[in-house]
Amino acid sequence: MSVIRIKQWAAPIDARKATILDAALDAGVPYPHGCRSGECGACKCRLLAGQVKSYGYSPDALSKRECAAGLILACRSRPVGDIEIAWLDDAAPSPQHAIQTLDATVIGREQATHDITRLHLEAAGQPLTFSAGQYAELGFGGLPTRPYSMANIPGNGPLEFHIRQLQGGLVSNYVANELCVGDPVKIEGPYGSAQLRENAARPMLLVAGGSGLAPIKSILLAALALPWRGAIHLYHGVRDARDLYDVGLLSELASRHRFRFVPVLSAPATATSPHHGFV
Incomplete structure (x- = not known):
């Protein structure tokens, strides 16, 4: 061996x-x-x-x-x-959580945008233990598993995922068109080293594109729950204003916690945003 x-x-x-x-x-x-x-x-x-x-x-x-x-x-x-x-020397190990395999149930779903579904899952028995920024492999309806990042703060509450519908995507189209509240979901994880280092408390630049906001949202919420001393800047890049979501929540949090939130549009249909460019 x-x-x-x-x-x-x-x-x-x-x-x-x-x-x-x-x-x-x-x-x-x-x-x-x-x-x-x-x-x-x-x-x-x-x-x-x-x-x-x-x-x-x-x-x-x-x-x-x-x-x-x-x-x-x-x-x-x-x-x-x-x-x-x-x-490599600069690849410092992250806090390690045991890989779990859990049965979960869809307890909520909504359209975050025209092509992003927000799912809330409740795990049976023990909760999924993870660090903010990590992801899990999700299995729906006997289809191949796909990796999706948790968008919620780590804890005992429901798990939140943002799943973008892709053209020809077997799993994402199933989630968008067939998955219902009450359906079972298999969860395996957590995975990933791109996660919040809670003892760092340094200035933090958060950059997300589209549904990639999910792990960034988890990191942001976890940092705001700490006595985080560093400045925080969040840039969320999408094509058009209709692709933005959670703007109200993030704007309210930015006002309350004094961090900077900047939505950036790469191909706006109308001149509705002062921030244009590709993120």
Whole structure:
């Protein structure tokens, strides 16, 4: 059985024919990661010894030059025999939550915009434990799971998700057109290292595009619930005014907590916003 040794982690890990990232997460290692699909590069690490078999990934996540220098993506690499790796020095591990598999029920749904559905889910039994900014894999109606970020503050309340309907999207069209209140949903998570560092209390720049507001909203609400001392700036980029949502809530919070909220339109139908550009 292949063994994975990580420079920043004392105990060796059983590879069990999984990717480096999956094996590490299953072993409770707070391994830095994001998308788990070879798109973001957050799990980039250095192969110190041994060999791996790599699978398809975006060149934006790992360039040819980085690959030649011995860097690999933990989420797209399986060990071939024993290996030793080190995550990059600037990829500090985040607080780690155990991966949970939960049954949940849709307790609310509404149209946030013309193409974004806001879902509220209630988990049966124990709540999903996560840090603000993380995501979970959701399974609807026996369809393949998809990753969606939690938009609510971590705690015991309902889970909130923002799901944008995509042209030809199997799951997003099911959510938009068929999912009903009372339907069951499978939840697995949490995943992701892009999360609020609660002990940082530094100035914070939050940038979101479209339904990407979900994890940013969670981070914002969690920060505002703390004695956060740093300045906060939030930019939400969409195409047109009809694509904006939660403007009332965010504007009210900005006024009450004195942070800056800036909606930005990239292709407005009319000149209704002073802030134009691409976010």
